[in-house]
Amino acid sequence: xxxxxxxxxxxxxxxxxxxxxxxxxxxxxxxxxxxxxxxxxxxxxxxxxxxxxxxxxxxxxxxxxxxxxxxxxxxxxxxxxxxxxxxxxxxxxxxxxxxxxxxxxxxxxxxxxxxxxxxxxxxxxxxxxxxxxxxxxxxxxxxxxxxxxxxxxxxxxxxxxxxxxxxxxxxxxxxxxxxxxxxxxxxxxxxxxxxxxxxxxxxxxxxxxxxxxxxxxxxxxxxxxxxxxxxxxxxxxxxxxxxxxxxxxxxxxxxxxxxxxxxxxxxxxxxxxxxxxxxxxxxxxxxxxxxxxxxxxxxxxxxxxxxxxxxxxxxxxxxxxxxxxxxxxxxxxxxxxxxxxxxxxxxxxxxxxxxxxxxxxxxxxxxxxxxxxxxxxxxxxxxxxxxxxxxxxxxxxxxxxxxxxxxxxxxxxxxxxxxxxxxxxxxxxxxxxxxxxxxxxxxxxxxxxxxxxxxxxxxxxxxxxxxxxxxxxxxxxxxxx
Amino acid sequence: xxxxxxxxxxxxxxxxxxxxxxxxxxxxxxxxxxxxxxxxxxxxxxxxxxxxxxxxxxxxxxxxxxxxxxxxxxxxxxxxxxxxxxxxxxxxxxxxxxxxxxxxxxxxxxxxxxxxxxxxxxxxxxxxxxxxxxxxxxxxxxxxxxxxxxxxxxxxxxxxxxxxxxxxxxxxxxxxxxxxxxxxxxxxxxxxxxxxxxxxxxxxxxxxxxxxxxxxxxxxxxxxxxxxxxxxxxxxxxxxxxxxxxxxx
Numbered sequence: 053x054x055x056x057x058x059x060x061x062x063x064x065x066x067x068x069x070x071x072x073x074x075x076x077x078x079x080x081x082x083x084x085x086x087x088x089x090x091x092x093x094x095x096x097x098x099x100x101x102x103x104x105x106x107x108x109x110x111x112x113x114x115x116x117x118x119x120x121x122x123x124x125x126x127x128x129x130x131x132x133x134x135x136x137x138x139x140x141x142x143x144x145x146x147x148x149x150x151x152x153x154x155x156x157x158x159x160x161x162x163x164x165x166x167x168x169x170x171x172x173x174x175x176x177x178x179x180x181x182x183x184x185x186x187x188x189x190x191x192x193x194x195x196x197x198x199x200x201x202x203x204x205x206x207x208x209x210x211x212x213x214x215x216x217x218x219x220x221x222x223x224x225x226x227x228x229x230x231x232x233x234x235x236x237x238x239x240x241x242x243x244x245x246x247x248x249x250x251x252x253x254x255x256x257x258x259x260x261x262x263x264x265x266x267x268x269x270x271x272x273x274x275x276x277x278x279x280x281x282x283x284x285x286x287x288x289x290x291x292x293x294x295x296x297x298x299x300x301x302x303x304x305x306x307x308x309x310x311x312x313x314x315x316x317x318x319x320x321x322x323x324x325x326x327x328x329x330x331x332x333x334x335x336x337x338x339x340x341x342x343x344x345x346x347x348x349x350x351x352x353x354x355x356x357x358x359x360x361x362x363x364x365x366x367x368x369x370x371x372x373x374x375x376x377x378x379x380x381x382x383x384x385x386x387x388x389x390x391x392x393x394x395x396x397x398x399x400x401x402x403x404x405x406x407x408x409x410x411x412x413x414x415x416x417x418x419x420x421x422x423x424x425x426x427x428x429x430x431x432x433x434x435x436x437x438x439x440x441x442x443x444x445x446x447x448x449x450x451x452x453x454x455x456x457x458x459x460x461x462x463x464x465x466x467x468x469x470x471x472x473x474x475x476x477x478x479x480x481x482x483x484x485x486x487x488x489x490x491x492x493x494x495x496x497x498x499x500x501x502x503x504x505x506x507x508x509x510x511x512x513x514x515x516x517x518x519x520x521x522x523x524x525x526x527x528x529x530x531x532x533x
Numbered sequence: 534x535x536x537x538x539x540x541x542x543x544x545x546x547x548x549x550x551x552x553x554x555x556x557x558x559x560x561x562x563x564x565x566x567x568x569x570x571x572x573x574x575x576x577x578x579x580x581x582x583x584x585x586x587x588x589x590x591x592x593x594x595x596x597x598x599x600x601x602x603x604x605x606x607x608x609x610x611x612x613x614x615x616x617x618x619x620x621x622x623x624x625x626x627x628x629x630x631x632x633x634x635x636x637x638x639x640x641x642x643x644x645x646x647x648x649x650x651x652x653x654x655x656x657x658x659x660x661x662x663x664x665x666x667x668x669x670x671x672x673x674x675x676x677x678x679x680x681x682x683x684x685x686x687x688x689x690x691x692x693x694x695x696x697x698x699x700x701x702x703x704x705x706x707x708x709x710x711x712x713x714x715x716x717x718x719x720x721x722x723x724x725x726x727x728x729x730x731x732x733x734x735x736x737x738x739x740x741x742x743x744x745x746x747x748x749x750x751x752x753x754x755x756x757x758x759x760x761x762x763x764x765x766x767x768x769x770x771x772x773x774x775x776x777x778x779x780x781x782x
Binding site: 479480481482484485486487488489490491492493495496499500502503504505506507 | 581582583584585604605606608609610614615617620621622623624625626631632634635636638639642674691695
């Protein structure tokens with residue numbers, strides 16, 4: 053087609069920057085999945101009986117379920133018996149300080165720019181780092197504990213805060229919710245746990261960094277965040293993985309609970325290995341994320357920047373149960389080369405005067421396929437519910453695709469629901485305009501794309517917004533420029 | 534400064550320019566006039582390096598370099614500026630940020646330090662004042678939601694900040710009312726200097742009352758059919774393009 057399009061696509065592909073493998077001793081269980089494996093995982097983690105029972109219930113439910121295929125993606129069948137369901141850095145003794153973390157692993161996180169060292173006080177971010185399946189370090193824990201905030205790995209929470217875990221685990225995403233959620237419930241290895249007590253504003257960003265390192269493993273982490281009445285928390289997760297020729301499965305579950313007057317802001321910068329430019333390798337990212345605004349005037353905001361993974365299948369959702377509660381979803385999803393993303397949200401309005409906002413920005417380049425799928429449901433008791441959805445797609449080149457599937461289900465006549473959608477191409481004229489001012493083509497494209505995503509980036513915490521913008525540039529280099 | 538020899542340009546397999554010859558010295562203002570479809574805008578866009586305009590013959594030398602061998606962004610950094618006839622909207626990218634990136638790209642090429650936000654704003658505010666452009670224009674997205682007049686003024690503002698060596702104005706007067714025309718012209722006149730040259734492409738003589746050219750060239754069917762001083766523009770006004778270019782009315 054046009055010269056600009058051709059030039060754009062000719063520009064060389066940049067290698068995935070995070071594609072290194074860390075050489076550390078691993079404790080990996082053999083591939084395959086059966087009840088014994090579930091028991092083994094639970095035993096390795098020294099879990100109490102009730103946790104094992106819950107896992108087994110989920111496993112038995114999973115056996116009766118079939119993998120869903122309604123989503124607008126295609127991928128090779130997953131061999132669930134060919135995956136190892138548990139991999140951990142083998143040093144298992146209890147760590148008292150960060151200095152005891154395996155230097156190899158620390159070096160990995162350093163390479164990734166993750167501040168797991170407490171001396172990086174300035175960044176004011178508390179980090180829980182999950183390496184393959186195990187949480188290796190949580191920073192700032194004592195400082196947070198002074199406020200009564202619990203921020204630890206999921207396994208520790210099972211031991212130290214069993215009542216909270218028992219009460220809330222599976223309360224938002226039941227173990228029978230869907231195929232991948234059931235699988236996760238059976239074999240989840242670790243993840244993060246957060247509890248913010250009544251009236252406490254968490255003074256720093258909480259952050260979890262997930263990294264898949266071992267070969268032939270899946271990562272099944274579980275995150276549970278509970279914001280008690282009147283509390284506020286902002287949480288960020290980041291993800292990377294080495295480059296592997298084979299696909300790896302990542303099936304996480306995230307549950308958020310916001311009580312009366314509580315606010316949870318959950319931001320994701322997802323950069324799992326997307327596969328090479330021919331579509332070989334890459335992570336299957338099949339994730340269930342859901343939050344409930346349980347109390348009146350509570351609020352949950354999901355912000356996601358999805359640039360990685362070969363296939364993404366993810367719908368961070370809000371159940372707006374409390375009156376006057378608010379749900380927000382801001383998303384940028386990039387698909388380049390052969391990446392596929394089917395992502396969006398569900399806003400389920402149950403309480404009165406509930407409001408939700410959806411802003412979705414999909415960017416497709418190369419042969420990438422980007423699907424927005426969103427559901428807005430207004431229950432019959434949700435008087436005066438309001439939703440605003442905006443769904444924009446940007447196409448770069450002429451071999452990619454953008455698809456939009458909005459679902460509306462309204463059972464209350466007082467509801468106001470708005471949906472706006474647009475699809476545009478980066479115009480040759482826009483690029484030429486930038487060039488005619490002296491801005492090089494790659495910079496011009498980055499600038500235009502960042503402008504397109506602005507409404508979402510401004511929802512991210514400052515440091516991460518900068519990071520996300522850079523990441524976007526890297527992801528689009530190659531078939532874009 | 535600029536030497537165009539026998540320039541031939543094609544757009545989508547249609548031959549538009551059939552051999553343009555033009556020499557522009559430093560400090561000169563040249564007006565290119567002509568009826569619709571004569572190739573005026575094609576000439577401007579070909580100089581800026583628009584990818585849709587294919588040069589099929591001839592040469593363009595700019596300060597001793599082969600201009601046609603340079604990418605559009607390179608040309609810009611070397612001091613060639615084109616004010617667009619239809620400035621393009623870039624949603625979400627604020628005008629100040631955009632200009633700062635453009636200016637620093639140019640400064641980098643020239644081996645100068647990049648301006649930080651403070652110095653840049655100081656420079657920009659001074660330019661805004663000269664052009665009577667409202668400061669709010671800085672924080673708006675590039676051309677997004679701008680009126681026709683605002684867009685043209687923004688082009689001149691970009692020019693003022695980037696301080697080109699050769700400025701090509703592509704029908705900058707189209708769609709401007711008389712007041713806006715005066716503002717734009719004042720901006721251009723303020724920038725005239727012995728080191729800077731202008732090529733002003735226009736359909737109407739009116740603009741040349743404000744921006745007084747040293748030379749006027751009349752373009753018809755892809756060739757310059759007449760060249761002269763500014764009196765040529767007045768003659769055109771009187772007789773119309775038909776008689777001047779020998780075309781049928």
